[in-house]
Amino acid sequence: MLRLAVSSMFFHEYPVDEIFSSVEEAGLSGVEFWVETPHYWLRGHPLHELKAAVRAHPLLAPITLHAPVLDLNPCSINPRVAAASQQYAVEAVELAGAVGAAVVTVHPGRRTARRPPSRYDYEHFETYLARLRQAAEGIGVKVAVENMEPKVNSLLCTPEEMREVLDVNPWLWLTLDVAHAMAVSEGEVFRYIEACGDRIANVHLSVASNGRRHLSVAGNREACAFVRALENAGYCGPLTLEIEDQSFARPLSLEEKVMVLREERRYVARCLS
Structure with a gap:
């Protein structure tokens, strides 16, 4: 059965436990915790706080994680940037194991220059995958690489390229x-x-429209069709709402964000009924 979750970045400005409590109040059954959620990240990412939130909200378990990506690029032409970016992702996999997360999402990186990826970039990508595979061995966490927007310097922005990488790396999701x-x-x-x-x-x-990304799905017929196609394909993992809270006409209060998620939940449920 599909589990409806939400990215913690929808509650960008709130403390960890308040995020978990709000997700539960909205009636969702999961949360994707961005490691860079500010209240957690800027305070030295205290492991005990995240563990406590997971324990206090068992209805949301197992959670998923999103590895750090802001200002990072594991395929950077700058070796220090690439090494630091890869290390952050490895530590996110280790964090996922420590808090019992089921999946950790990583970005594939990109060519630094606005040119098509080169052999050099793919060599960095292979090194990155090798480090992630080693980190994930024996801890029961799925590492899942995200498809990127179709930009000239993007890696993994077509179904064909993604399938090729998955076939070469049977451990990867x-x-x-x-x-x-x-x-x-x-x-x-x-x-x-x-x-x-x-x-x-x-x-x-989420949906995209007129150049805008990560918009609400409620009322969107295409989103309904996607959800049904996933169910028909046998997918039974988390559906993680990744909604940009700044896409609304004005800033939302915490109560309004909960109301938005309730409406998203009702709409997705109708799509599956």
Whole structure:
């Protein structure tokens, strides 16, 4: 059965336990915790606080994690940037094991220059995957790489490239970002599901429209079609709402964010009924 979750970044400015409590209040059954959630990250990412939040909210377990990505690039032409970026992702895998998370989502990186990725970039990517594989061995956490928006310097921004990487790395999984795929077309989402449906471990559910990304799904017929296609493909993992809270006409209060998630939950439930 599909579990509806939400990214903790929707509650960008709130403490960890308040985020978990709000997700539970909204009636969702999971949370994707961004390691860079400010209240957690800027205070030295205290492990005991995240563990306490997970224990206090068993209805949301197992959670998923999103590895740090802000200002990072594991395929950077700058060796120190690449090494630091890879290390942050490795530590996110280790954190996932420590808090009992089921999946950790990572970004593949990109070519630093705005040019198509080169052999050098793919060599960095292979080193990155090797480090992630080693970190994940024996801890029961799925590492899922996210499909990227179709930019000239992006890695893994087509279903074909993603399938090739998954075939070469049978331990690796996919986090399907619906809005990133929709930047090409609505049909691109279905192509990812058809090509990689057997290896999807997490779904970032939102929509794109008129150049804007990560919008609410409530009332969107295409989102309904995507959810049904995932269910028909046998997917039974988390549907993670990845909604940009700044896409609304004005800043939302905590209570309003909970109300938004309740409406998202009702809509997704209707899609599956």
